[in-house]
Amino acid sequence: MFSAIVVCRAIGHKYQILVAIGAISILAVKPAQADSLERIQDIIHPPTSAALLAQNGFTVVQVTGVQVNPTDKGIEVILQTLLGEQLQITNRSVANNFIVDIPNAQLRLASGDSTFRSEKPIAGIAEIAVTNFDANTIRVTVTGEAGIPVVELFDSPEEGLIFSVTSTVAATPSQPSTQDNDTIELVVTGEQDGYRVPNATTATRTDTPLRDIPGSIQVIPRRVLEDQKTTRLQDALENVSGVRKEGNYGGTSAGGYNIRGFAQDGNFRNGFSDNDFYSLVDPANIERIEVLKGPASVLFGQAEPGGIINVVTKQPLGTPYYSAEFNLGNYAFYRFSFDLSGPLTDHDLLLYRLNLAYQNSGSFRDYNFLERVFVAPVVTWNISDRTSLTFDLEYQNNNYLFDRGLPSLGDRPAPIPISRFIGLPHVYDDSTLRIGYRFEHEFSQDWQLRNAFSFVSGKSSGTYAYGGYELIDDQFAPIYVSRDEFTRDIYTLQTELVGRFNTGSIVHQPLIGVELRRNVWNYTSFDVADPILLDIFNPNYDVELPATPDESTFAYTTRRDTLGIYIQDQITFADNFKVLLGGRFDAFYRRDDFGTLEEESLTAFTPRVGIVYQPILPISLYASYTQSFQPDRFFGRSAATNEPFEPTEGTQYEVGIKADFSEQIAATLAAFEITKSNVLTPDPNDPDISIQVGEQRSRGIELDIGGEILPGWNIIASYTYTDAITSKDNNIPVGNRLINVPEHAASLWTTYELQSGDLKGLGFGLGLYYVGDRFADLENTSVLPSYFRTDSAVYYRQDNWRLALNFRNLFNETYYETSQGRNTIYPGAPFTVIGSFSIQF
Missing domain, CATH: 2.40.170.20 (TonB-dependent receptor, beta-barrel domain)
Known part of the structure; x- marks a missing residue:
């Protein structure tokens, strides 16, 4: 085991630190299996701390989304940010937990939650948790079921640096790692957000992966609005199935929307009933648009049965x-x-x-x-x-x-x-x-x-x-x-x-x-x-x-x-x-x-x-x-x-x-x-x-x-x-x-x-x-x-x-x-x- 500092500078909205092109992969988690990639070790750098990072001028980065995605090597955890900045990582082991601290970041999910959890993502791993440890630190904790997850570091020319967490079968928890002086440093670049948004808040009022929601919810990210030069909300919604403009009050972009055949007079804004048939919406302040198909009265009250449009x-x-x-x-x-x-x-x-x-x-x-x-x-x-x-x-x-x-x-x-x-x-x-x-x-x-x-x-x-x-x-x-x-x-x-x-x-x-x-x-x-x-x-x-x-x-x-x-x-x-x-x-x-x-x-x-x-x-x-x-x-x-x-x-x-x-x-x-x-x-x-x-x-x-x-x-x-x-x-x-x-x-x-x-x-x-x-x-x-x-x-x-x-x-x-x-x-x-x-x- 060793401690690692990973610094990522990116010019876009996502960072690729470890794996997955165009995304920020902080950890790759997989069950015990052989791998032919060459291990990187014995590279020495001084340790880091939040105080040292602040002293060197690092700013706090806001992480706005967390993904857990399957890969052919196991599972990766992806932290999404809004702006290209620097991320640093230090890791240690305590009991059954492999802990990664990111001392220049804060979790600011769109739902308002400051904690993300994934239960039993794969066999041998009990939980992956991402949370705000303090005002300037995100903590990522990987918990093994029968023992401490063993972390190995690989280098792949195609994918970059990979943290592979292997769940042990030992019944006795391992002791905390003491090899905190060995460190790795890597600098890579990333790309802007794509057209896929894996999580949404409208369907459940919690930041939930779309794949875990029993319903159809479509998300139009800011990137689509920018690429299409959207000046009317209705133009962006043409990209979503089952949504049509219902009227166009006074010839403006006001009016309602027809979702699955039923007219919905008004939209929602950040989960609140926002406007009616007569008010306009400007795209300048829109981060994304979430469309929840079907009746939404359980969370949003009185509404037509076709669905709702929520502007975030x-x-x-x-x-x-x-x-x-x-x-x-x-x-x-x-x-x-x-x-x-x-x-x-x-x-x-x-x-x-x-x-x-x-x-x-x-x-x-x-x-x-x-x-x-x-x-x-x-x-x-x-x-x-x-x-x-x-x-x-x-x-x-x-x-x-x-x-x-x-x-x-x-x-x-x-x-x-x-x-x-x-x-x-x-x-x-x-x-x-x-x-x-x-x-x-x-x-x-x-x-x-x-x-x-x-x-x-x-x-x-x-x-x-x-x-x-x-x-x-x-x-x-x-x-x-x-x-x-x-x-x-x-x-x-x-x-x-x-x-x-x-x-x-x-x-x-x-x-x-x-x-x-x-x-x-x-x-x-x-x-x-x-x-x-x-x-x-x-x-x-x-x-x-x-x-x-x-x-x-x-x-x-x-x-x-x-x-x-x-x-x-x-x-x-x-x-x-x-x-x-x-x-x-x-x-x-x-x-x-x-x-x-x-x-x-x-x-x-x-x-x-x-x-x-x-x-x-x-x-x-x-x-x-x-x-x-x-x-x-x-x-x-x-x-x-x-x-x-x-x-x-x-x-x-x-x-x-x-x-x-x-x-x-x-x-x-x-x-x-x-x-x-x-x-x-x-x-x-x-x-x-x-x-x-x-x-x-x-x-x-x-x-x-x-x-x-x-x-x-x-x-x-x-x-x-x-x-x-x-x-x-x-x-x-x-x-x-x-x-x-x-x-x-x-x-x-x-x-x-x-x-x-x-x-x-x-x-x-x-x-x-x-x-x-x-x-x-x-x-x-x-x-x-x-x-x-x-x-x-x-x-x-x-x-x-x-x-x-x-x-x-x-x-x-x-x-x-x-x-x-x-x-x-x-x-x-x-x-x-x-x-x-x-x-x-």
């Missing part, structure tokens, strides 16, 4: 980091963004991050434009090695032209140029403010308390003249003039206790949470009664807008309060057999005032159960049963009973298989069926009132693949088959397809970067997107035709800068992205190019 934002870094980017494109598009981070005090007591963006752009749509200001500061106070407090704020203001797209004529979008504006030009204003905190405290390595608060406030106002109504004489669009004031506030308080304990050989990871949420909407409009008729074939925009009245013509206030209590247990019965159990009770209160005050109270219970079986390490077979609930958007009562309408309920059955083809690339294949019941439908005896007997059903198959095929060659691809129909209704014909849901859809985005030679750093990207026919309305009276769009990119990266050209809709395909009804259809942009230059310090 950027967090402060422990090392100075500065980046700037400038984008320039056609349609008068330009955008600046800055990302600044680092420590504010010595010893990383206070850390900060600041993201800024400004965007100004025209549009292929006549008269349309968007001007945006965005700022997002975050500060983390590391109170102690076990306690931290993070404050974040995000403010965004948008000025734009309110645009309701194009109408239908017959069973297709009207045959007019997709640039034509069906309305009268006027400026609309929208702003969003997000404020919150996150407090975390570790009672021990196994128990953690989390408390967090989020406040989101959206405000929209302005005068606008909008279409979206049925044509008159197949030629004239009624344009209504209105001035409105619309505010939306969401208050959320969450408290969670996360733990870990054993009952015999069974490992439990419980999560107990309480959530309080209040949504308040206030809407006032000042409407002009008579519409202006606009000829869609020969529009005249030189029309004076009538003055809006001083007195409001319509107003309402609604408040929704929810108390949710939820519990979850991730149970490991064996290394290859895991069970997830969960349930949530919600008490819901609503107070509406549409001129008459109405109140209602409801309760709901939603269960969740799933199993994962792994016949071999790279394969996970899973099955799950989940439910969801969603109260009616506005107050409603049954005319027959005078009782409040029950929430709609969603039930899903899902089976799937997950495959890790290698350490760099993985795939998920899922089959599902979702039934949404208690849907309102007209009473056949009185069409003017509604009853809750409607039902919608969606079933399908989804395939998602992401990762690195070869060094420098990345891919993210998907295929979706969805059969989403109205299965029961008194008005809509049974069998009608649900709005905006194609039966078939597929996507492919891939990049390749030259790895050597004079053109090293030159890269190319190609995107192919197919979307089948969809219906613009539930009545299936208007069809959005299928389309095949091609995107591409070329870039050159050297050291700390990157120059790129991104082309969207390369062949100028005419297509329609989404709709909010047969007369509110939003076309996709024709050929678009964005040039960008980014630099990091």
